[in-house]
Amino acid sequence: xxxxxxxxxxxLIQTFxxxxxxxxxxxxxxxxxxxxxxxxxARRSFNNHREAIEEIFNIRIECDRSTKKYFIRYSDDxxxxxxxxxxxxxxxxVNNMLSxxxxxxxxxxxxxxxxxxxKYLAEVMDAILENREIVIGYRKxxxxxxxxxxxxxxxxxxxxxxxxxxxxxxxxxxxRVYGMDRITEMKSTENRFSMPHGFDVDALFAxxxxxxxxxxxxxxxxxxxxxxxARYISDLPLHRSQRIISSDGDSVxxxxxxxxxxxxxxxxxRLSPRIEVLSPEDIRQEIARRAAGTLEIYAKQx
Numbered sequence: 163x164x165x166x167x168x169x170x171x172x173x174l175i176q177t178f179x180x181x182x183x184x185x186x187x188x189x190x191x192x193x194x195x196x197x198x199x200x201x202x203x204a205r206r207s208f209n210n211h212r213e214a215i216e217e218i219f220n221i222r223i224e225c226d227r228s229t230k231k232y233f234i235r236y237s238d239d240x241x242x243x244x245x246x247x248x249x250x251x252x253x254x255x256v257n258n259m260l261s262x263x264x265x266x267x268x269x270x271x272x273x274x275x276x277x278x279x280x281k282y283l284a285e286v287m288d289a290i291l292e293n294r295e296i297v298i299g300y301r302k303x304x305x306x307x308x309x310x311x312x313x314x315x316x317x318x319x320x321x322x323x324x325x326x327x328x329x330x331x332x333x334x335x336x337x338r339v340y341g342m343d344r345i346t347e348m349k350s351t352e353n354r355f356s357m358p359h360g361f362d363v364d365a366l367f368a369x370x371x372x373x374x375x376x377x378x379x380x381x382x383x384x385x386x387x388x389x390x391x392a393r394y395i396s397d398l399p400l401h402r403s404q405r406i407i408s409s410d411g412d413s414v415x416x417x418x419x420x421x422x423x424x425x426x427x428x429x430x431x432r433l434s435p436r437i438e439v440l441s442p443e444d445i446r447q448e449i450a451r452r453a454a455g456t457l458e459i460y461a462k463q464x
Contacts, residue, residue: 168284171215173198178223178234185226185233218287282348283318283325290315295332295353299346308346314355317363321373328363330355339373369419371401371426378421383430384440386415391436400429415440 177194178186186194188205195203212223212232225232289296296315299308313329316337320326325342367373369380384407387395392414396406401418408415420426422445430439431452439446 167214168287170199171211171218174211174223175215175219175221175234178232181233183233183235185229185231187229187231191232214291218291282342282345285348285350286315286318286327286342289350290317293354293357295351295355296348297351298340298348300340301344301346303344311340312351313340316357316361319363319367319373326373328366337375339375341373368402369421371420371423371429374421374423374425376421377423380419380421381442382417382419383422383426383442383445384415384417385430385437386413386440387437388413392416395437400433401426 177191188203188208191208192203195201216222221234223232224235286296288294293314295312297310297312299310301308311334312332313327314332315327315329317328318325319328319339327340327342329338329340330336331338367376370376389409389412392406392409395404395414395416400416401420403419404416405418406414407417422442427445427448430437430445431449434449434453439449
């Protein structure tokens with residue numbers, strides 16, 4: 163049922179993307195719906211689907227009162243591969259195509275083998291939509307033991323093509339992040355929960371790096387790179403707060419405002435020597451220490 167609903171949501175989004183700003187009235191949409199799914203499409207069902215699409219994908223299907231036609235105002239953004247919502251739409255679309263045509267597409271489609279947890283994505287999103295608790299079996303990276311947790315799933319978050327659940331854990335009595343690729347089993351319960359007032363997953367991670375919940379006090383981190391490298395850094399920002407401080411043609415200086423936890427320090431070190439951390443001094447020295455340690459390893463004779 164969940165997968166079938168998500169497929170219908172994706173079909174609606176794609177149908178309105180193809181229609182563009184011209185849009186479709188309910189009669190036109192109903193004809194296409196019946197041709198695709200073989201059943202009439204009631205206005206009430208359409209309105210329910212519109213609400214679900216906005217809640218799940220953050221895509222709003224609007225109505226032009228003068229023409230009585232429905233449309234997605236920024237349909238180009240939804241189809242843009244750089245749009246956040248587009249990644250989610252494309253994930254479901256591609257997975258569905260590969261599932262339906264696995265044999266026919268064999269040898270003609272190549273995708274990376276990434277354990278991103280797609281298996282449970284639809285079920286988790288259904289639980290989020292219904293504010294329903296789930297129970298998962300979870301295996302940590304640090305061991306082989308499997309723990310059972312009861313979660314109140316607040317949101318899903320994608321990072322580096324992996325999916326994560328942001329949830330309140332009943333057993334731990336705190337907000338946690340769980341990688342879906344580490345889930346061994348999942349089942350929904352009949353227990354409902356109320357969302358915290360004003361919860362916003364983007365706001366929650368505003369000063370974090372990756373999928374780590376904010377810890378400590380965020381700081382302004384300033385780094386410099388060459389003019390050539392700056393184009394890459396600009397296209398793929400290190401953090402959502404990234405901004406350019408100065409540019410002299412030969413180099414560009416950026417700043418970000420984030421909690422300097424281990425994951426961020428590791429990323430800054432990974433980007434060295436393409437970038438040079440200028441401040442804070444303690445982070446600069448930590449990068450230098452790690453670089454010296456790496457040099458020492460490779461300087462040893464075999």
